[in-house]
Amino acid sequence: MSKKFASQADLDEKQVSFVKLSENAYAYTAEGDPNTGVIIGDDAVMVIDTQATPAMAQDVIRRIREVTDKPIKYVVLSHYHAVRVLGASAYAPQQIIASRDTYDLIVERGEQDKASEIGRFPRLFRDVETVPAGLTWPTLTFTGSMSLWLGSLEVQLLQLGRGHTKGDTVAWLPQQKILFSGDLVEFDATPYAGDAYFTDWPQTLERMAALQPAALVPGRGAALTTPERVAQGLAGTRAFIADLHAAVTAGVAAGKDLNAVYKDTYAVMKQRYGHWVIFDHCMPFDVTRCFDEVTAHRDPRIWTAERDQAMWKTLEG
Template identity: 45%
Template sequence: MAKAFASQGDMEDKNISFTEIGDGLYAFTAEGDPNSGVIIGDESVMIIEAQATPRLASKVIEEVRKITDKPISHLVLTHYHAVRVLGASEFNAPQIIMSEDARSMVVERGQEDWDSEFQRFPRLFQGHESIPGLTWPTTTFDGMMTVYLGKRRVDIMQLGRAHTAGDAVVWVPDAEVMFTGDIVEYHSACYCGDGHFSDWGDTLDNIAAFDPVCIAPGRGDALVGREMVEAAIENTRDFVESTYRPAAKVAARGGSLKEAWDAVRAECDPKFAEYAIYEHCLPFNVARAYDEARGIDTPRIWTAQRDLDMWADLQS
């Protein structure tokens, strides 16, 4: 293969930041690695995103314990991807919350996704031996649910399909802060391999309608201030549209996946080539964009073998 597969060549540890984005609200970020969020209530703590392994989850807990000794009562998983959920056991949270759609995806493709992402991201899965198995929610919801951390209200909502069909966001109304999962990214490529390009823009509009003062995105730095929030939302929109539009044009004229790959590279490389995990994401993004443009609404399941075959076809 012309390039190291996915992120197999990325073995350098990233610097962790723990940024306050509101009163008792924090974003755990690590230079383009998957982010986590923290909400401190009156008597307990909610975590958003569990990381890929218990070892990585312990780094989130280490930061939390620097600011509070309140117990972790809730863990919210914005979608089903292995790098977001397999560290859940380390938090020992009584409630693990997912949308019902996300839980259905664990049933349908959770093991395949674990196998696939393990192969793609070896650094993120250091310590994988301690993962007890697939992560299952104790609580699911359809559309919206509200959790009270004492007096603090937290709304967990599905605002539309984007990164996956089961995406959820977490809104803290007293602080006007949102945790978006991978619907919004900052200077990091969007992973669209399980995405819904035609819906993504509307979902971004639904996020923007809340007018958040801060956002903890799925990857990249915390977005502090409405100007930075707006810029990140629009940049995410540009990334998604710039990926889908050229692939759709190729599909419409009956062109090949390799032709779609060349067209997307021509559109996206000048704008996004320096973004975190760009080269990793691009083949999966093009394959999904090409499928969606040909009428395949439900993303095909990625397996470890399908990953390798597709990468070889496009990178050769």
């Protein structure tokens, strides 16, 4: 293969930041690695996305304990991807919360996704042996929306539409106008769209913008701490999704096969987005999924470790 598979060559440790957004909200970020959100209420702590392994989650817990001794009662899964959920056991929460759509995706493809992602991201699954056997299962699910009250602090969990996956959940603090977006929004990081709904994603981003967040924690990238930065993050993600979809659609309309569409789309996207984190990792998955959606597969096909390697060899070999 001309390029090292996925992120197997990405072995450098990243600098972690733990940014205070308000008296109740923090962002755990690491130079484009998956982010974790932290909400501290009157009587309990909520964690949004867990890191990839219990060993890696310990660093999040250490940061939390520097600012509060309140119990970590809730873990929220923004979606089902292994890199977001397999660290959940470290927090020993009372409840693991996800949308019903996310639960259904774990049932349908959780095992395959776990094997696929561990193969793509060796650094992000450090000490993978600390992951308990089996999958991370939600203990509480919802459809559409639900509110939890951490004392006087309301946390709204919202499904604003499909995008990164069909089960995407955002966490919203309406009193403070702080949004935790999961991978629906990235900042200076390439959106992974291997399980995406390209035609739905822009409208979902519009619904997020309609909340008028004052601050936003993206799935990857720095916390966005002003409305202007939030608008920049939303616009950047929207543009990437729209540009990639337009390039793939044009290639399909011209009668080109996946390989030709990939080469053309990569060249177009590289000019504008090639400096974003994990660009080369994401592009084969993103173009393959978009090609599927434009042609014959409204819903994403399941990625397995074997399908990952076959796809990469076909497009990058």
